[in-house]
Amino acid sequence: MGGLTRVERVKVVCPYCSAGCIMSILSSNGRYAGVEYLKGGVNDGALCPKSNDFSFLNSPRRLRKPLKRTESGFKEIEWGEALDLICGRIKDVVASHGPDALAFLLSVKMFNEEAYAWQKLVRLLGTNNLDHECRRMCQFPTLKAGSETMGVGYLTATFEDVAGSEVVLLWGLNAAETFPILMGKYVMRAKENGAKIIVVDPVKTRTAWQANIYVQVRPGTDLVLANSIMNVLITENLYNRRFVEEMVEGFDNVVEIVKDYTPEEASKICGVPAGTIREVAYTLARAEKGSILWSASAVQTWLSTNLCRALYTLAALLGWYGREGCCVGGLKGQNNVDGVIDMGIHPALLPGRVPVSNDDYRKSLASRWGVEDLPKNPGKNIIKLYESIDAGRVRFLYVLGANPAASEANSSYVEEHLRKLDFLVVQDIFLTETARLADIVLPAAAWAEKSGSFTSVERRVQWSFKALEPPGEARSDLEVAVELAKRLGLGDKLPYSTPEEVLREVNGVVKSYGGVTPDRLKESVEGLFIPCPSPDHPGTRLLCVGRFNTPSGKFRARTARYEEPPIKPGPEYPYILVTVRVIGSWHTASMTNNAEYLRERWRGPTALINAVEAAKLGIKDGSKAKIVTGTGELTVTFHVTDKVRRDTIALTWHWGANRLTNHEFKDPDTGVPCVKYVPCRVEVPGGRHG
């Protein structure tokens, strides 16, 4: 007879979106046994469907042992052999092709401490070829436009400021599915207090249901709409003249560009009635304080960076910076995007977001790490990874906690290139599409099986405690970095046995984390908001107060003229495919599809089609048909609705959508591909096309 099993409760930070919710994991004999709410933090006890079912942690499909590719498939091997094989390859490649023939695609799911250790290892190997999927596929335009205009790439304030806004403008952000806590606890609180909610989205999403003004823009034409709103603010003298005179440079340039975008002209391109454009402008202008938020949709078209510049500039015309009740910026999606960039997982930025080209900073970091210098050229080979593989400049790729074979545009193109590598290592918790192509697969411990800190999109750093034992022989990403360093003769440079030791080093290296000590983090349920430069510093909730982080201290206003897309719908591909998310699934579904309840409730791929078009094609609600693009095809279940425009098909991307997307069609400023705009047609079994 077994006695009562002891259940322990341990505080963790959610591993999915960047809201940074906290909760307790229940463990029984080191195994996951459920979740319980925890008071405090950003969510104060609330949970969303994903955080209600972490049963992927117990999945029998978790990786438990290192795997080696053989002619007859994968074979289990010992850790020592796997690490020796990897290090042998690294040494060979460096000896015959130089360190820039190595490339590292690292995870935004890592703790700050793991991220710091990994970038240190990579840079000590002599290359800046390190990156993460969120930069390649997601937030690069936001970061770039933020740095150019405000001098920082962070969100300017906190969710509490969103709740205090008089207007919340959600630009293509479907927060009800993608940031449920932001929507449920903060946007709705603003609305209850009388704020106006404006949603710009070609699809009438669950977020749009809550809007006072819903703007059904034609996909990809947002820049026209943003310019037109600014046109109304300027021509009708509704902008914040005092703020613009005192705090903004480059205003004249904006006036010159937006003057052509009258609501009537803009309407012809973006499909939004002129009256609605004026109504949006007047609503924004009436508010003293407000928030403008976006996320992936604004940054995955051919004008992404220009749209981000325009949205930051729109907020400047309204004076919505540096004050409580104002929060502006692109919401980075994954749980630790800001943190891993702060730690230096970036081909052009060192820890602390300092450019690798800054000689003084780089050399002082090098001397702290006990070497003369660090590589000073940005990691070009990783920015153009697949071209570099084609040219033989990248021979070895280490993919840690990313699934590019499913998450990057044009899966067959990505797969073809991953196969061309001399050597591919994948470190993950599951045997993903990418792992299946690897020479060596390493089993990683998941976040709840280790400890460390994450930095949420609010810049809130929080400690997540170890709640469970990893399955089989899975090891933490930090342990693997330390073990590799030992075998590569760099053991003295990564002498860490705990994440706390790494964080103490970070406290001395990254200025804005100077006061984010392990002790303070562990004591505080609310976490610490960076910048927090010293141990007695309370943390910083509002940025851009009184001055921007630019040489003159002023905001640098920018927008651009709209350009037609190089690829458009036409007779062969008449619809615009946009790829979207749903609340119960996460990206390539490696985790959520291995969670029992989530898998049952959220299955795909599913797509929304307008009822008029569905009738023309003979598609019934719930029936299957094929979506075909220039790159591939996918059979999906269609839902017939009036929530999408007639020219648009909205497809969940979690289940294979990147077979349909195009890697060549991208934002020229950053190279982020246009996964939100793909010309497509629909083929119905038994005949009709359209």
Ligand SMILES: Nc1nc2c(c(=O)[nH]1)N[C@H]1C(S)=C(S)[C@@H](COP(=O)(O)OP(=O)(O)OC[C@H]3O[C@@H](n4cnc5c(=O)[nH]c(N)nc54)[C@H](O)[C@@H]3O)O[C@H]1N2
């Ligand atoms: N449940 C869940 N939550 C997530 C994620 C997840 O995978 N699952 N991922 C996280 C990550 S990494 C990110 S980056 C965020 C993304 O968060 P969101 O940007 O909110 O997510 P998406 O569903 O990709 O896109 C949002 C909306 O953009 C609209 N859209 C498409 N094209 C256009 C356009 O041209 N203009 C405008 N204005 N809107 C357009 C779509 O119709 C869709 O409703 O979500 C994060 N949260």
Ligand SMILES: Nc1nc2c(c(=O)[nH]1)N[C@H]1C(S)=C(S)[C@@H](COP(=O)(O)OP(=O)(O)OC[C@H]3O[C@@H](n4cnc5c(=O)[nH]c(N)nc54)[C@H](O)[C@@H]3O)O[C@H]1N2
């Ligand atoms: N068509 C289309 N494509 C898109 C998008 C879109 O909207 N449409 N959105 C893009 C966006 S915004 C993003 S951010 C990217 C995301 O792209 P990815 O980051 O490549 O996608 P994920 O599925 O989140 O991959 C994370 C991997 O980490 C593993 N993992 C989880 N925890 C750990 C850990 O602790 N250690 C290790 N080693 N591994 C771990 C998971 O099992 C998973 O395989 O996708 C992009 N792709």
Ligand code: SF4
């Ligand atoms: S809202 Fe985001 S951080 Fe919060 S529980 Fe859901 S997925 Fe996790």
Ligand SMILES: [Mo]
């Ligand atoms: Mo993202």
